[in-house]
Amino acid sequence: MPDPRDESRYGTGHDDGLEPLTPLDPSQTGSVDALVRAMAQTAFGGRRLGEAADVLETMVRDPGCFRVVTISGAMTVAKQGLLLCEMIERGWVQAIVTTGALMTHGLSEGAGKLHFKHRSSMRDEDLYARGYNRVYDTIELEKNLDDVELILGRALEDVDDDTVLSSRLLCEILGRDLERHVEGRAILKSALAREVPIYVPAFTDSELGLDFAIHNALRGEAGRPPLRFDPFLDLDHFANRVRQSERMGIFTIGGGVPRNWAQQVGPYLEIQRVRVGRPEPVRRYRYAVRICPEPEHWGGLSGCSYSEGVSWGKFVPEEEGGRFAEVFADATIAWPLVVRAVMERIDGTSDADTPR
Secondary structure, three states: OOOOOOHHHOOOHHHHOOOOOOOOOHHHHHOOOHHHHHHHHHOOOHHHHHHHHHHHHHHOOOEEEEEEEEEOOOOOOOHHHHHEEEEEEEHOOOOEOOOOHHHHHHHHOOOOOOOEEEEOOOHHHHHHHEEEEEEEOOOEHHHHHHHHHHHHHHHHOOOOOOEOHOOOHHHHHHHHHHHHHOOOOHHHHHHHOOOOOOOOOOOOHHHHHHHHHHHHHHEEEEOOOOOOOOOOHHHHHHHHHHHOOOOOEEEEEEOOOHHHHHHHHHHHHHHHHHHHHOOOOOEEEEEEEEEEEOHHHHOOOOOOOOOHHHHHOEEEOOOHOOOEEEEOOHHHHHHHHHHHHHHHHHOOOOOOOOOO
C-alpha cells in the first residue's frame, strides 16, 4: 500500500513543463508594456490580455504577414478612432473591415464634429426631440449626421455617372474629400495616405448607406442617373490581396459581419478551387487576436472561436504554427493597453526588462 504522505507521487508542475505564474507587483511596472507583460504571467482576463499583446507583436513584426483589422461596435463614438489611425500609420494594418455605422461616426469625428456624454436624467423621448442620438452613454448629434450627408454629397458630386462604386471606393473618395477640407487625423485620411483599403460589407446597414440612397434620390430629382453600387467588387478586391500573401493575421474588435466577412476568404478560395476548378492558393490566418466581451455560446461572435474556425478552413491549427488570443473584455479598456504595449516594444521605450 503506498504511503499517503509520500509526496513524490505528485507532479511538481515543472515535471510536466508547466509554466509558473508570477504575482503582479505594480511597483515593478513603470510602463504600460511592463504592466501588460506582468499581467500575462497572472490569470484569467489579465493573462489573456498579455497574450494578446504577444500575438499582436509577433504579427506586426512579421514582414510577410498581410494584416487585417476588423471592427464592429461603436468604437468611433467611443473615441477609439485614433487607435486605429495609429495602427494604420505605423504600417500594422494592410486592410480594414468594419461597419458603416463606425465609418459614419468616424467621418463625423474626422470632420471636426463633437460627441457628448449622455446625462442619465434626460429621457430618451426628450433626446429625440432635441436631436440627440444616444449610443449607450454617448450622444451623436443629429446635426452631425446632417453634415455627414452633405460631406458625402460633396464628395460624390463630381463622380462620373457611369462609375460603379463599392464601399472601398466610396471610403477612398471620402478620404480624399477630408484630405482637401479638414485638418487633423482621421481614419479615412490615414487609410488613404497608407493605401489601406476599407471594406464595409453591410454598407446599407448604416447612416452612410442611407445617405448614399438619399444622394441617388437627389440625383434623380436633378435628372441624373443613380450611381451604381456593387458589393462584390469589395469581395474580389479583398480576395486578390489575400492571394498575394503567404501569411495572414487578423486583429478583431467585437464580432459582427466584419469579422466573418474577413474570415470567410479562405473558404471562398477553397470553394473556387474545388467547385470551379480554379488554381486557387490555400490561405488561412496564422495569427489572430480578438477583443470582445461575448462568449461564443451567445452567438455574437459572427464567425466562431478560433479553434472552431480551424474546422472551417479559416485558421492555421496551433499544431502547425497558428497563434491565437481571445480577450473577453470591453474593447475600450483592453484595446488601448494592447496597442500601447506593442508600441513601446516596437519603439524600444518599454522598461519591462529593467526593474525599478
